[in-house]
Amino acid sequence: xxxxxxxxxxxxxTTLTAQNGQSVMQVAMVNGVEGIVAECGGSAMCATCHxxxxxxxxxxxxxxxxxxxxxLDCVASQRRPGSRLSCQIQMSDALDGLRVFLPETQQ
Amino acid sequence: MTQPGVVIIGGGQAGLQVALSLRQLGFDKPIQxxxxxxxxxxxxxxxxxxxxxxxxxxxxxxxxxAALDAQQVDVLLATRAEAIDxxxxxxxxxxxxxxxxxxxxxxxxxxxxRLPLAGSxxxxxxxxxxxxxxxxxxxxxSAAASIAIVGGGFxxxxxxxxxxxxxxxxxVIEAGSRILERSVSAAVSAHLLQLHRRDGIEIRYRIGAxxxxxxxxxxxxxxxxxxxxVVDADLVLLAAGAVPNDDLARGAGLQTGNGxxxxxxxxxxxxxxxxxGDCVDFPAPRGxxxxxxxxxxxxxxxxxxxxxxxxxxAFGIVPWFWSDQGRYKLQIAGLTAGAxxxxxxxxxxxxxxxxxxxxxxxxxxxETVNAPADHMAxxxxxxxxxxxxxxxxxxxxxxxxxxxxxxx
Ligand SMILES: Cc1cc2nc3c(=O)[nH]c(=O)nc-3n(C[C@H](O)[C@H](O)[C@H](O)COP(=O)(O)OP(=O)(O)OC[C@H]3O[C@@H](n4cnc5c(N)ncnc54)[C@H](O)[C@@H]3O)c2cc1C
Ligand code: FES
Numbered sequence: 001x002x003x004x005x006x007x008x009x010x011x012x013x014t015t016l017t018a019q020n021g022q023s024v025m026q027v028a029m030v031n032g033v034e035g036i037v038a039e040c041g042g043s044a045m046c047a048t049c050h051x052x053x054x055x056x057x058x059x060x061x062x063x064x065x066x067x068x069x070x071x072l073d074c075v076a077s078q079r080r081p082g083s084r085l086s087c088q089i090q091m092s093d094a095l096d097g098l099r100v101f102l103p104e105t106q107q
Numbered sequence: 108m109t110q111p112g113v114v115i116i117g118g119g120q121a122g123l124q125v126a127l128s129l130r131q132l133g134f135d136k137p138i139q140x141x142x143x144x145x146x147x148x149x150x151x152x153x154x155x156x157x158x159x160x161x162x163x164x165x166x167x168x169x170x171x172x173a174a175l176d177a178q179q180v181d182v183l184l185a186t187r188a189e190a191i192d193x194x195x196x197x198x199x200x201x202x203x204x205x206x207x208x209x210x211x212x213x214x215x216x217x218x219x220x221r222l223p224l225a226g227s228x229x230x231x232x233x234x235x236x237x238x239x240x241x242x243x244x245x246x247x248x249s250a251a252a253s254i255a256i257v258g259g260g261f262x263x264x265x266x267x268x269x270x271x272x273x274x275x276x277x278x279v280i281e282a283g284s285r286i287l288e289r290s291v292s293a294a295v296s297a298h299l300l301q302l303h304r305r306d307g308i309e310i311r312y313r314i315g316a317x318x319x320x321x322x323x324x325x326x327x328x329x330x331x332x333x334x335x336x337v338v339d340a341d342l343v344l345l346a347a348g349a350v351p352n353d354d355l356a357r358g359a360g361l362q363t364g365n366g367x368x369x370x371x372x373x374x375x376x377x378x379x380x381x382x383x384g385d386c387v388d389f390p391a392p393r394g395x396x397x398x399x400x401x402x403x404x405x406x407x408x409x410x411x412x413x414x415x416x417x418x419x420x421a422f423g424i425v426p427w428f429w430s431d432q433g434r435y436k437l438q439i440a441g442l443t444a445g446a447x448x449x450x451x452x453x454x455x456x457x458x459x460x461x462x463x464x465x466x467x468x469x470x471x472x473x474e475t476v477n478a479p480a481d482h483m484a485x486x487x488x489x490x491x492x493x494x495x496x497x498x499x500x501x502x503x504x505x506x507x508x509x510x511x512x513x514x515x
Contacts, residue, residue, distance in 0.1 A: 019165065026166055032127075032174035039402060041150040042157070042166070045429040045438060047483065067436060067479055074483030 002096035006033050006051075009104045018091035024100060025049040025087035035102035042087035044068050048106040050075040053082040053089070054099035061089045077103030110136060113415065114198055114208040116188040116355065118142025120150060120401055121384030122214035123169055124408030126180040132416045138180050139206060141198065143187040146238055147172065152401060154241035155265040156431050160273075162245055164238065191359035193377055210415050213356055213367055213375075213382040214408070217349035217399065222257065224345070226319025231327040233344045235262055247342055251275060255330045255340035257316045259286035261430045263346035264303065268433030271308050278338045279303075280330065281312040282347075292443060294451045294462045295474045302435055302458055302476075319343055349399060351386040364388045366397045371421035373411050381415070383407040389422060393442070400428045425489045426472075427482075434458075434477075440485035441472020450500055452481075461507065463500050470495045473507065484508045 004027055005015045018027045028036040028049075037048035044067050053061060061084065064072065068088050072079050086100065113129060115122045118140045126138045142148070149167040158167065175182060187201040197207045219234040226232070231251070233244045244266075248254065254270050256263045259281030271277045279286070285296040300310055315333040322328060330338040351366035361375045362368040366388035373389060374381050384404040388397045403426065410422045428439040435458060446464035453460045461481045462474040473485035484507035488495060499510060 021163075022165065030165075030168060030171040030174065032170055032177065039405065040429055041152050041401070043152070043429060043431050043436075045431070045436060045479065067477070070480045071483070073480055 002091045002093055002098070004091060004095070004098045004100065006035070007099060007101045008035050009102055020092055022091050023087045024051065024089045024091060024098070025085075027091065028086065033102075035106070036086060037106045038087060040087075044071055044085055044088055047071045047075045047085065049086045050077060050103050050106060051084055051086045051100035052080055052103065053084050054101065055082060057095060057098050058082050060094055060098075064088065075103070076105050076107050111196065111207040111209045112136030113138050113210045113212060114206050115140045115212045115214055116198065117214035117216055117352075117384070117386075118144060118148045118182055118184075119214060119216050119384060119404070120148065120169065121216075121404035121408045122212065123148040123180075124405050125212050125214065125383060125412050127170070127178065128409045128412035129415065130178045130180065132412055134412075134416055136209065140180065140182045141186050141188045141200060141206070142182060142184055143201075144237060144239075145185045147175070147182060147184070149238060150401070151236070154238065155235060155262045156269065158241055159245050159248065159266065159269045162242070167238070188355060191355060191380075193359055193380070196379060209379065211380045212411060212415075213380065213386060214384050214404075215352035215355060215367075215386045217351050217385045219345065220348045220350050222316070222345060222347050224257070224316060224319060226321055226327075227345070229319055229321040229327045229343075230325050231342045232319060233342065235266065235344065235346060236349070244344065248273070248275070251340075251342035253340045254278070254342045254344065255280065255338045256344045256346055257330070258346035258348065259283070259310065259312060260346060260348060261287070261290065261432075263344065264299070264432045265430060266344055266346065267308050268303065268306070268435070271303075271306055272433050276309075277307075278309040278311070278330075278340065280314060280316050280332065280338065281310070282315045283312060285312055286310060290444060291437070291439065291474050292446055292449045292462045292464055294449055295437070295460065295476065298453070298460045298476055299432065299435060299437065303432070306433070349385070351388075351397065353386055356382070356386075364395065372414050372419060373407055373422050374414070381411045383411050391423075391442075396442075398426060400426065402427055425486055427486055436477050436479065438475050438479065438482035439472065440475075440482055441470075441489045443472040443474055446471055448497065450497065463507075465497055468496070470497075470500075481507045484511050487511045 040046035253276035256279045317331045320329045353363040356367045367382040430437040443464040448465040450463040460476045475482045
């Protein structure tokens with residue numbers, strides 16, 4: 001089962017095991033990782049599950065949809081090249097070892 | 108005996124959030140959540156959306172058992188709170204136990220409105236609020252060819268869109284003068300009506316369901332409408348709104364109206380008892396409100412947690428809501444119900460639409476379909492006390508974001 005590491009804004013790392021098909025947001029929620037709010041529960045409608053995907057993994061995740069791309073323009077912390085909505089990234093073996101950085105704020 | 112702490116009745120989104128926020132604020136006494144459902148707190152919105160497709164509960168659960176244990180939040184599953192003894196400050200439970208409390212939080216949510224509809228006891232008549240109901244609906248839906256939905260509200264339309272995309276014949280019956288009548292402007296109702304009809308969903312409004320038809324052995328065959336028309340269906344979903352679970356509060360002598368009555372700090376008339384989420388009738392600037400949304404549940408929960416640890420904060424938010432209806436993403440920023448003036452922005456070549464709403468000349472919010480950036484811009488505009496007028500919106504072109512930059 002693939003692993004994912006969350007790095008908080010102040011540098012604390014949490015590594016968790018995900019199920020294939022589980023969203024990165026859901027991995028954070030179930031395990032109580034702070035720094036992801038996920039108000040809309042994964043519909044790409046709230047932009048409060050924003051993460052910065054570590055560069056080596058950016059091209060491994062399926063690209064953002066048009067709606068996600070538009071929501072990313074509206075995130076509370078700055079949008080950067082690795083910015084994604086974590087609810088839209090599904091874990092898979094290809095993403096094993098994924099590292100995502102959490103932004104300063106989600107709201 | 109352990110000291111009493113906070114007892115929360117209802118293990119939904121609001122109840123869980125009270126517990127998590129209390130811990131975040133350093134509250135160190137016991138926290139117990141009493142939940143009459145057999146599973147850990149989960150999100151309901153996907154029940155009418157993705158869950159119908161994938162049936163994956165793991166995607167719904169809000170916190171796993173390990174995370175709850177780590178926070179020392181005790182969830183009593185499949186247990187009902189039966190009565191509140193305000194004098195003794197305790198709650199009696201269905202398993203015979205009595206839980207003492209220092210503070211009690213009512214987070215009991217709502218239940219589907221029961222229509223007095225003959226035939227409701229036939230097999231394959233469904234309601235949708237809980238995971239158990241969603242699972243039953245999901246299973247039945249995979250075997251159904253035609254589905255009739257009573258109620259053209261959010262849940263009815265979301266399920267309709269899913270069922271249609273799964274190839275079912277779908278009919279929605281709405282008694283009001285248009286779909287989503289209580290929730291959105293006429294412009295957005297009309298737009299969604301057209302989109303759903305284009306996808307092949309049959310929608311009838313201004314017509315009530317008379318009775319559910321079935322065979323002698325109890326199988327559903329359709330709906331008889333008030334005008335004697337018959338809608339053939341092998342599955343019926345009743346989705347005509349929800350009523351607040353406020354009986355427990357009423358039984359304890361607390362005031363109820365359209366839900367459990369609270370003051371601006373979300374406290375009932377008993378200073379030790381608070382209420383949060385869908386079950387709450389709370390005061391707002393334009394009159395009392397009861398909102399059924401995740402944002403309201405979560406923000407009220409946070410507010411009550413702060414007040415329990417000594418705050419005296421009045422609850423106030425810029426409301427927002429979303430409803431995924433298949434390919435159509437409806438979002439509402441602000442309180443747009445009751446708008447008396449609506450400015451519609453629509454592009455002919457796409458499904459996008461933004462309805463900018465005003466009431467008594469004041470900007471009250473924006474309803475959008477497939478226009479998330481406009482929605483987010485509207486939330487930013489509403490959070491400021493801008494005094495924006497209709498003219499400001501007439502001048503800006505489709506991009507509401509341009510106003511965010513210019514308004515102060
Ligand atoms: C199908 C569906 C789709 C939705 N879609 C959206 C959406 O897209 N966007 C949005 O913002 N909102 C949506 N909502 C609304 C949202 O889910 C609610 O606003 C939210 O769940 C409210 O949380 P709550 O904690 O107040 O109530 P609930 O989640 O209903 O939780 C209340 C809990 O208390 C329990 N309970 C009641 N009485 C007792 C008792 N005496 N003892 C023990 N337990 C008790 C109930 O069984 C329930 O488990 C949807 C709701 C449904 C049902
Ligand atoms: S959870 Fe709302 S956008 Fe990801």
